[in-house]
Amino acid sequence: MRIASSQIYGASIRSMMDQQSQLSKTQAQLATGNRIQNPADDPIGAVRVQGLGRSLERTEQYSSNSNILDSRLRLEEETVGNSIEILQRVRDMAIQANNPVHSEESKGALLVQLKQEIDSLLAYANTQDNDGRYIFSGYQNAAPFSYDSNGINYNGDDGQRQLLIGPARTLGDSDPGSKVFMGILDGNGRFATEPDAANTGDAYIALGEVVDNAAFTGGDFSIEFIDSENYRLLDAGGAVVETGVYKAGSEFTVAGMSVSISGTPAAGDQFHLRAAQATDVFSILDNLADAFEIAIDQPSARGQRTSAINNSISNIDQAIDHLINTQSKVGARMVALETQTDINAGANIRIQENLSEIKDLDYAEAISRFNQQMAGLEAAQSVFGKLQNLSLFNYL
Amino acid sequence: MADLLSNALSSLVSNQRALATTSHNIANAGTEGYSRQEVSFSAQNGTSIGGLTIGSGVKVSEIRRMYDQFAISQLRAATAASSQLEVQHDLATQLDNNLADPDLGLTAFLSQFYNSIQDVANEPASLSARQLFLAEAQTLGNRFNDVSAQIDSLDAEISERVDSAVAEINDLTSQIADINKLLSESSAVVGGGNSDLLDQRDQAILKLSALVNISSAEQDDGSINIFIGRGDALVLGGNSTELSTIRSAEDPARREIVLANNTGFDLTDSLNGGSLGGALSFQREIIDVTRNELGRIAVSVATALNDQNNAGLDLYGQRGQDIFSIAGPRVSQPSSNTGGAALTATITDTTALTAQDIELRFNGASWQAFNQQSGAQITGFTGSGTVADPFVIDGVSISVSGAANAGDRFYIKPTVDAAGSFSVVMTDPSRIAAAAATRSEAVLSNTGSAKISETLVVDPSNPNLMDPVSISFIDATTYQINGAGSFAYTSGNPIVINGNQVTINGIPNAGDSFNIAANTGANGDNRNAMAMAATEDLKNLVGGTQSINDAVGALVGKVAVYTRSTEVNLQAQENLKYLASERQASVSGVNLDEEAANLIRYQQAYSAAAQAISTANDLFQSLMGAFR
Known part of the structure; x- marks a missing residue:
């Protein structure tokens, strides 16, 4: 085939340009470590890299969300734990106070101590986190618990924030105070017993229990003493359900409820049974403080006080159960959070591996390619140099 | 002897011409579009003397322009295709880098933006998280504006390319028409006299092909007619018709290409191939979309x-x-x-x-x-x-x-x-609505085990959305709304009131009640912020099949695939063009070694002819000496 002289130059230059452009591409890859320099190099890979990049940033956001949640849950758990300790101390105090050998003076000291414990509990219930937010106020940003002349008030709401800790995985932030410190059913959790305020004897009533679930109606009943030995059992409408002879410590059973009365009742003394009501830790402790203040110079007062303290102790038990329940729920959330943190960390590594597989350069391959291309370019250059000298005119 | 002299003379003259042609070839070895010329000799008819025919020398019968029409047509087609792809690839690469750059592409900004919503959700009362959200929103907005501005500037660049291509086309068609005129006037001249004009015209047509697809038809008088699009004539013999660009009625930023003498008829969509066709198709297929x-x-x-x-x-x-x-x-x-x-x-x-x-x-x-x-x-x-x-x-x-x-x-x-x-448009970070419009609460004196879920706003436009509502149980299976009616309760079934949805689970006691109310003072609520964060994954696009990130991925992928395919096609087309030009060059290109050999050949023939004259002179001198 005929060859035009311009073709010899053209072909050499073209081959050198080709080699150079490949070389510069390989060089850019080696310099950045990225296999994909432009999305067009690998459109599918480039889109995947974008998607994975977002996934990676998301996973990192989830871990930062998780860290925030973790510190908040720790704070809640600690605060609830401290509150439980307070209640346990108060319970011990109540048992001490119920001991008849205790003097009036030591009872006064107990009362001071109790007031202090109530203050500490209030401080715990109004705990603020590092950012100054009250952890038990739900969605509100006010101190959740405060006292006024009518007793304790809840200023928060029922809100519980959820935080995003994984793809479509949310976990609750701290519980609202209304669920932690409030909503505690008094008595034994089913029904409560209390002496009538006008009682004059020193008899007191125990906590009682539900012995027959099927018969339990939650209705109100009263036990009225005709004299210190005879009683009658009345229902809410005042109708006599039962009459009998009283012996100290004897059990009364009505509508599935069983309860015992001890001590010596006076004629006309009454004891009431009613369905449990929702109360809160502060009211429980306030009632205990009120009981501490009852002077025990009269038998009637002794009975009132013993019943009241007994009631408080059972209410404190209910409150402790309630708080332990909350604490274990927080604990369960912390475990779930830890699991999710592990999952996120695993996902993070997996995404990075995928990303690296798609976009990272295989250096060994690239360097050998680079050398090959360099050799190619050098060869093209040397061929050009040699061809250039070939001309018949040199021999004329 | 007279024959010897005249024969030698004819050889001298012919070889001189051949040498001139060779030197013309050598001189134009580097001229773009030059077709080498080749001299053909033929023997002159001899004279008959006494039954013998004695040759009477040589003449240059033709100076041929060496070319292959088929190779030229192939080169034109390949040029049109490759310059179209070159423009498309050039434009697509710009757009591709813009959209998909890991630091500048939309994905990175969307990612930061959606993360900042989660930061607000973590800390809904925090003004700094809210401020960051607005800042990220602003950055995202700027990025949308930037990408849009880059598309606009690419669009403007295309319009400029169209204008300059049209100007170049007009220039080339008038050149072609001028050459047509010269050729038809001199068409009587036989031989290679027009070779260089033909080269110029072919070169102009090749350049025209690089701008837009054309078709051509050669006429008897040697002129070539040029057509574009659906057969609109740009060159007819010695006359050319100009193209011009006017503003589009649809989109004033766009150009319409029309014939200067018929501005009512829009040619734009009928033009393809070449850098003009490439720019136009890029505008239609990629920029708009x-x-x-x-x-x-x-x-x-x-x-x-x-x-x-x-x-x-x-x-x-x-x-x-x-x-x-x-x-x-x-x-x-x-x-x-x-x-x-x-x-x-x-x-x-x-x-x-x-x-x-x-x-x-x-x-x-x-x-x-x-x-x-x-x-x-x-x-x-x-x-x-x-x-x-x-x-x-x-x-x-x-x-x-x-x-x-x-x-x-x-x-x-x-x-x-x-x-x-x-x-x-939001400037006050406190205006970010992180809290839901309503909240639910259980009345504190409830004794049953029933629990109410958080409210879910299912119809934000309900006029009574934030009105207080109480759901009170008259027994474990029946509830009233705002103290009226009687509704059967099933644990876990959603209840929708005034655009709010709540779910109550568990066993309520008679007298238990739950409230739905306006979510006042709830600056710690993040439910609406969570819902905002969740919009990232909602399949809200393309008939509910794509999320925002899917759509961005699809867009980036589309441009990247387009760029990739123009790149691959461009390489293939460049190779085709190279092969076509090789083929054309192998016929028409000058080979200097060949010319050197020709130089020697013609020089030797010339010397030989001169020697023949010298011999004739010697003969003549011998003859003269005989008479001395």
């Missing part, structure tokens, strides 16, 4: 977040407002419309939105809708075109006011301005 697609993503982001923010409560306890502002559909009409109708279009359903533009035509009786890109008719749209009952086409609601005349048309570009106008 990319801008619309980007706009659709912007509309979807803005609408989803505005709607969600409007559903919640801000730190002031008020219903949220719009975070973003975004331009609505662009409606335009050509000046040829004669009626007085005006159209108003708004986007009402981002899910149904497409990246295509809509054309509405009035045929005198009814309105017809067409897809402007494909030209296909859109059937099955609803509405009557009034404000109360607008046409709903692809998620766009269109109402018509005034009367249209038959033949009037309107162009509706739903998302063309969206990305460029995407801006943050």
Whole structure:
């Protein structure tokens, strides 16, 4: 085939340009470590890299969300734990106070101590986190618990924030105070017993229990003493359900409820049974403080006080159960959070591996390619140099 | 002897011509488009003397232009194709890098933006998290604006390319017409005299092919007629027709290409190939679609977040407002419309939105809708075109006011301005509605085990959404709403009241009650912020099949695939062009070694002829000496 002289130059230059452009591409890859320099190099890979990049940033956001949640849950758990300790101390105090050998003076000291414990509990219930937010106020940003002349008030709401800790995985932030410190059913959790305020004897009533679930109606009943030995059992409408002879410590059973009365009742003394009501830790402790203040110079007062303290102790038990329940729920959330943190960390590594597989350069391959291309370019250059000298005119 | 002298002389002259041609070839070895010339000798007819014919020397019968018409046509076609792809690849690479750069692409900004929503959700009362969210929103907005501006500048670059290509085409066609004229005037001249003119014309046609696909027809008088598009003549013999660009009626930023002597007829869509065809097709296939697609993503982001923010409560306890502002559909009409109708279009359903533009035509009786890109008719749209009952086409609601005349048309570009106008209108971080509009609560004295879920706002536009509602149980299976009615209770079944949905689980006691109320003072609530964060994953685009990130990925992928395919095709086409030019060069190109050999050959023939003259001289001298 005929060859035009311009073709010899053209072909050499073209081959050198080709080699150079490949070389510069390989060089850019080696310099950045990225296999994909432009999305067009690998459109599918480039889109995947974008998607994975977002996934990676998301996973990192989830871990930062998780860290925030973790510190908040720790704070809640600690605060609830401290509150439980307070209640346990108060319970011990109540048992001490119920001991008849205790003097009036030591009872006064107990009362001071109790007031202090109530203050500490209030401080715990109004705990603020590092950012100054009250952890038990739900969605509100006010101190959740405060006292006024009518007793304790809840200023928060029922809100519980959820935080995003994984793809479509949310976990609750701290519980609202209304669920932690409030909503505690008094008595034994089913029904409560209390002496009538006008009682004059020193008899007191125990906590009682539900012995027959099927018969339990939650209705109100009263036990009225005709004299210190005879009683009658009345229902809410005042109708006599039962009459009998009283012996100290004897059990009364009505509508599935069983309860015992001890001590010596006076004629006309009454004891009431009613369905449990929702109360809160502060009211429980306030009632205990009120009981501490009852002077025990009269038998009637002794009975009132013993019943009241007994009631408080059972209410404190209910409150402790309630708080332990909350604490274990927080604990369960912390475990779930830890699991999710592990999952996120695993996902993070997996995404990075995928990303690296798609976009990272295989250096060994690239360097050998680079050398090959360099050799190619050098060869093209040397061929050009040699061809250039070939001309018949040199021999004329 | 006289024969010897005249024969030698004819050889001298012929070889001189041959040497001149060779030197012409050598001189033009580097001239672009030059076809080498070759001298043909032929023997002159001899003279008969006494039954013998004695040769009477040589003559140059022809100086041939060495070319192969087929190779030339192939080169033209390959040039048109490769310069089209070159322009497309060049433009696509710019767009590709813009859209998909890991640091500058939309994905990175969307990612930071959605993360900042989660930061607000973590700490809804924190002003710094809210401030960061607004800053990220602003950055995202700027990025939408930037990408849109880059598309616009690419669009403007294309228009400039179109203008300059049209100017070049006009220049080349007038050159070709001039050469046609010269050729037809000198067509009587035989031989190689026109070779260089032909080369120039071929070169001009090749350059023209690099600009746009043409077809040509050679005439008997040697002139060539040039046609473009659907057969519109640019060159007829010695006359050329100019092209010119005018503003498009559809889009004033766009050019329409017309014949200068017939401006009413738009040639634009019929032009293909070459750098002009490449630029035009890029504009049609990529620029328009990319801008619309980007706009659709912007509309979807803005609408989803505005709607969600409007559903919640801000730190002031008020219903949220719009975070973003975004331009609505662009409606335009050509000046040829004669009626007085005006159209108003708004986007009402981002899910149904497409990246295509809509054309509405009035045929005198009814309105017809067409897809402007494909030209296909859109059937099955609803509405009557009034404000109360607008046409709903692809998620766009269109109402018509005034009367249209038959033949009037309107162009509706739903998302063309969206990305460029995407801006943050919220300036006060407290206005971010992180809290839900309502909340539920259990009354503190409840004794049953029933628990109420948080409220879920299912209908933010319900006028009674934030009215207080109480759900009170008269027994374990029956409840009342606001103290009235009697509704059967099933644990776990959702209850929807005034646009709020709640679920009650467990066993309530008689007298237990639950309230739904306005979420006042709830600056620690993050439910609405969580809902905003969740918009990232909602499949709100393309008929509910794509999320925002899917759509961005699809857009980037589309441009990348286009770039990739132009790159691959360009390489193939460049190779074809190279082969065609090799083939052409192998016929027409000058080989200097060949010319050197010819030089020696003709020089030797010349010397030999001179020697023959010298011999003739010797003979003559011998003869003269005989008489001395």
